[in-house]
Amino acid sequence: MVNKIERIARRPIYPTPAGLVVSIDAQSKPNIISLGEIFNLSIREPVWVGIAVRETRYSWELIKKQGEFTVNLPPASLLKQVKGCGSCSGRDGIDKFAKFGLTPQPSRYVKPPIIAECPVNLECKVVGFHHVGDHDLFIGEVLLEHVDEDKVDANGERDESKLDPLIWLGRGYYTIGKKLGEMQW
Numbered sequence: 001m002v003n004k005i006e007r008i009a010r011r012p013i014y015p016t017p018a019g020l021v022v023s024i025d026a027q028s029k030p031n032i033i034s035l036g037e038i039f040n041l042s043i044r045e046p047v048w049v050g051i052a053v054r055e056t057r058y059s060w061e062l063i064k065k066q067g068e069f070t071v072n073l074p075p076a077s078l079l080k081q082v083k084g085c086g087s088c089s090g091r092d093g094i095d096k097f098a099k100f101g102l103t104p105q106p107s108r109y110v111k112p113p114i115i116a117e118c119p120v121n122l123e124c125k126v127v128g129f130h131h132v133g134d135h136d137l138f139i140g141e142v143l144l145e146h147v148d149e150d151k152v153d154a155n156g157e158r159d160e161s162k163l164d165p166l167i168w169l170g171r172g173y174y175t176i177g178k179k180l181g182e183m184q185w
C-alpha cells in the first residue's frame, strides 16, 4: 500500500464543470463569469442548482440585484473562452460576449441570455442565498433547460456522451473519458 501524506485541504477534489454563468445589469447588458463551483442541489422536483461566487466578483453584484442567471455548459473546444471570461471583469466595461466571440441568445423566462455556443443551458431564478465561507452560495431554481437538437437521442433525451464537457479538477482542465455504464433508476 502507498503511504498517504496528510495535508491542509484546499479546494476538495470533486470534479465540476468549468461553467459559464450569465447575469445582466440594470440596463440589461449581459456579463459572463467562469465558475468551477457549480453544483446539483435538488434534481427533480424542484430542480435547483447552486453556484458559489465570491463577493468581489462583478457577477455577484448583478445576480444579487437582478435575482436571475443562466448556467451554460461549455464543450472542451471553448477552453480559451472559459479562461478568458475568468480572467477579466465586466466591472471594467468589458463586453465578454464580443471579446471572446460568444453569441447571446434570448432566454424564455429570465432576462439574462443563454450562450448559443454551449450545448446545454439552464435558465435560473434565485430562490436562496447563503454565506458559505469564502464564497456566497446562490441557489437557482431551474425554470427551463435548453439542449442543442443534435445532442439529444431518438427519444428526445439529453445524450451526455455527445456533450464533451469541460471539466475543472484541482487547478486543471480536463475532458471526460469513455462511458463505463449506466445507472439503473
Ligand SMILES: Cc1cc2nc3c(=O)[nH]c(=O)nc-3n(C[C@H](O)[C@H](O)[C@H](O)COP(=O)(O)O)c2cc1C
Pocket: 018, 031, 032, 033, 034, 035, 036, 037, 038, 052, 053, 054, 056, 057, 058, 059, 060, 082, 083, 085, 086, 087, 088, 089, 090, 091, 135, 168
Ligand atoms: C475555471 C475557472 C473557475 C472559476 N471558478 C470560480 C468560482 O467558482 N467562483 C468565483 O467566484 N470565481 C471563480 N473564478 C474566477 C472568476 O471567473 C473571475 O474572477 C472573473 O474574472 C470574474 O468576472 P466578473 O468580475 O465579470 O464577474 C473562476 C475562474 C476560472 C478561470
